[in-house]
Amino acid sequence: MIPYVNEAEFFPSIPLSRALDRPVAEQDVLGDLVVASPPLPSRIAGGRPAGWMFADWEDYLLAPRSLHPYAGGPNANDPEIFHMAVRLHPAYRALRPPEWAEIAQRLARIAGLAPAGDEHACRWVALQVRPGRLDVIANLIREDGAWARQPYPLARTLMEECRSIEADLGLVPAQPHGGRPLSVQLPAQRPVLPRTVAEQSPPAVAAQLATVMCQLANETNGPIAAVRGLVEQAAHRLQELPHAYGPDAAHQLELIARRLYGIQQNLEATAADLPGAGQRAALTTHAPAAPRPAPARRSR
Template sequence: MIPVLHALGASSADALAKALGRPVSDQEGLTTEGTIVAHWALLDYFTDEDRIWTSAEWARHLGDAHRLHPFAATPKGDDRVILHVSVRLHPKDRELTHAEWSEVGHRLARVTGIAPPGDRNSCRWIAVRDQAHRLDLLANLIREDGVRAAVPRQVLHVVAAECRRIETDLGLLPPGDHGAGPFKAGMLPSAQPIADESASSVAANWSDEANWHLGAARRLVEGAARQLSTSPSNRPALAHQLEWIARRSHILETDLAAVASGRSYAPASGSGPRAPAAVLSPSARSR
């Protein structure tokens, strides 16, 4: 199960459209017995089992908390309060039932801090199940009481750890199992052609997957750089080179996030960090 943390957004409609793979509509109905596999606790106050909301209505209800508490986003007025986390199953995994997908949605909502157990004023959130082997968690970070939710600082790490526990509990395959390494394109669902999928959607899916792998690699490099900079071996030159590689990886992550979110991308020449000069060992310098 591969998690992807999407960039915070200001529009619940845009986030839901990305989760569905198509624009929201006043004509398309989504129900809690189908596409919406899990949701915030107070949803029952707004509707009942017989009510069908359109995808546009779901988006409006998800965004209502920010409209009711417009100054709760940040002191600087940043209105990017829509959290979007998606998880993909291993392509060789079995298909989960509606109840199992619902459990995944509730567990992700708890670990991200948007739905603490027993908290009646938690965030509005929904778990959307409409793309093959994928679940999307969408949440408004403004709680019902007007306070911004306390999301873990390393939320992607927290979600990844929960994914490992879900794989164990539900008997699912980890990303690199069955001889398919995590960087092999054959294990990505987006590698399979989908006739009605737009080019932008394909690009977004590939960008999300690549961004996740880049982020994991960058964190490993950053950890190695920290160890080298503080270890007794005292290898500051190598640590500096690793830090440079990590910075370059971060730039690539930013570029891919722009592609995945549909923003225009124009690389600026010469804007990236310059490569560190090669550092000769003492024995080489003495020659």
């Protein structure tokens, strides 16, 4: 389980769109995608998160901004909308909604959004949209107008909590002791470029090449995903080392994993722009899984 903290924003529409992997409209009902949140005001959609539209969630997350005076962030003009995501390893078992809710509540607590027993904690919501991924979006302005106190370093604190969650839920560790890396379970088959045939139309050739690019970027069994998995596992192991060089080297590997994820996205985008997209859909044996963000640390 790998946590990732996105850059803070001034409006929740950006992280909500990022979590859904698509633009959102005010009338969009998030419904069962919401797996956890604090107690909600009963005046909106009967207090049931399943009935809230995007506009309701936006108003809910922005409401603390109206508290005057409220404490500013570490810097005077810091944006207050916080967004973190966690991604499970593809080899993990599928989690049930109550387990996703437990993960969200534990991460919200450890990140300083909802300390135990705090009646004036931050407003937040957790969505489970894409397979193996959880997004938590919050306003860092608390209900009492103060700015949330988050642990430092946040990235390491989240990583340690993720390791604890994995143990408590009985999930397979990123690198089982005495076992082979989990990426071995994701064999990477080398795609073969199709030969150009004179009788083939240009869109047909483009569709074949687009299929190859999608195979390269495939999150389930593509070669780039396999390499990225090994890099992430190495980062996990380095994080666990007590030596001073461990965290720095782990951070560098996390950045490498993020760049590999960017390559996957670029390949998919290039494939989508090629002619014959409809033919490519018919030629693809396994549709690529939804992209998942690779780990990185919040810049300071």
